[in-house]
Amino acid sequence: MPYYCSKRRCKGTKKKAYGERDQCFSLVICMGKAILLSLHINHIYMESMHPTSRQRQTGRKSGKHRALLFLALLALCLSFLSCFQDDESDDNTPVVIPEGFVCVAHRGYHPKGVAENSALAYRHAKFAGFDYGETDIQWTKDDIPVCCHDEFFIDNTTKDSIHIRRHTFEELKRFDYHGTSISSLQEVMDTCKRYGLGLYLDRFTAFSKERRERIFAMIDDFGKDKVCYIFSNREKEGIKQVLEFDSCATIALLHFQRIDQELIDFANSISTSTNKIILDVDHTTNPVTVLQQYGQALKPNVNYSVFTINNKRTFKEYLPHVVSITSDLLSTGNLK
Numbered sequence: 001m002p003y004y005c006s007k008r009r010c011k012g013t014k015k016k017a018y019g020e021r022d023q024c025f026s027l028v029i030c031m032g033k034a035i036l037l038s039l040h041i042n043h044i045y046m047e048s049m050h051p052t053s054r055q056r057q058t059g060r061k062s063g064k065h066r067a068l069l070f071l072a073l074l075a076l077c078l079s080f081l082s083c084f085q086d087d088e089s090d091d092n093t094p095v096v097i098p099e100g101f102v103c104v105a106h107r108g109y110h111p112k113g114v115a116e117n118s119a120l121a122y123r124h125a126k127f128a129g130f131d132y133g134e135t136d137i138q139w140t141k142d143d144i145p146v147c148c149h150d151e152f153f154i155d156n157t158t159k160d161s162i163h164i165r166r167h168t169f170e171e172l173k174r175f176d177y178h179g180t181s182i183s184s185l186q187e188v189m190d191t192c193k194r195y196g197l198g199l200y201l202d203r204f205t206a207f208s209k210e211r212r213e214r215i216f217a218m219i220d221d222f223g224k225d226k227v228c229y230i231f232s233n234r235e236k237e238g239i240k241q242v243l244e245f246d247s248c249a250t251i252a253l254l255h256f257q258r259i260d261q262e263l264i265d266f267a268n269s270i271s272t273s274t275n276k277i278i279l280d281v282d283h284t285t286n287p288v289t290v291l292q293q294y295g296q297a298l299k300p301n302v303n304y305s306v307f308t309i310n311n312k313r314t315f316k317e318y319l320p321h322v323v324s325i326t327s328d329l330l331s332t333g334n335l336k
Contacts, residue, residue: 095316095335102131104200104326106308107149109133115178117147119191126195129333132228133192134200134326137185137207137215144169145185145215153177185215189222198226200252200326209241216245228252230280233266243275252280252305259290264297271299278323280305283314291321 108114108121109128115121122133136149146169152161156176164172164182173181192199199222207215219227228250229242242249253267259281271277277299283306291304307326309315315330 097332102324103331104132104134105130106134106326106328115180118180119183119187122191126197129331132198136202138164140169142168147183147188200228202230230254248274250276252278254280256282258285267302268299271302277302278305
């Protein structure tokens with residue numbers, strides 16, 4: 001699932017919705033203040049290099065200039081601090097969880113010291129109150145599916161860039177993957193099955209038919225009803241194969257642009273009486289008003305989901321309109 005620092009998310013996502021959008025506006029204001037302050041300092045410096053008789057007569061005012069500069073710098077620092085404060089003023093608002101709603105842990109739940117996409121991250125996700133974990137799949141040289149967002153990762157010991165598909169799984173296990181060893185998809189599935197966590201499978205679009213069939217065999221053992229497949233709306237062949245494998249499958253259509261009628265028509269076209277279709281949209285380009293506007297145009301088993309939200313206020317605003325929310329930090333258990 002994109003996350004814009006290393007990728008569906010390392011850094012955070014673009015923050016342009018509601019409480020998070022206010023932070024961006026604050027940052028713009030801060031940048032403006034910084035530019036104006038720099039120009040002011042430069043102007044004073046240039047005048048000091050080329051003094052005029054008038055400046056010499058008003059030299060006593062230099063102390064006032066320094067005081068004003070200090071106050072401007074203090075205001076700038078306070079503005080920057082305010083940019084990074086979440087608006088949690090509605091923390092005491094009662095939270096009503098819609099029936100069937102699920103929280104998805106983006107790359108598992110990975111607080112400090114826990115590697116994203118590792119088996120341990122999915123164990124933590126369950127105890128943090130998440131219902132599903134989202135994972136990205138790469139393939140090793142010996143054709144073993146492993147959980148990692150990118151094709152490369154940095155060995156923490158040597159600082160070398162490790163290209164996953166150029167190494168066997170046994171070789172990859174020897175590298176330091178964020179303080180642990182990289183996890184195979186089977187290891188992640190075993191962990192999720194043990195603790196009762198579902199899985200959102202990303203990067204399913206890049207699999208060959210043969211590789212999909214291998215994943216399907218693993219899913220048969222894991223449980224079809226605990227898996228959601230992530231596709232773009234252009235991957236029609238992959239979607240077709242999934243629906244042939246499981247006519248009751250849940251398919252999430254990953255979407256980064258504004259919702260349009262073409263996307264809705266496609267979602268409705270692959271919807272049947274048995275499957276579930278989710279429009280999994282980037283909340284920074286699809287505010288709540290758009291979800292409300294198009295909500296009436298969907299078939300009963302086509303719904304919306306959003307990613308990746310780490311702000312409580314934004315999470316609560318979307319809660320009544322979607323069937324799932326993907327987050328690095330927030331589950332329904334820590335919203336109250």
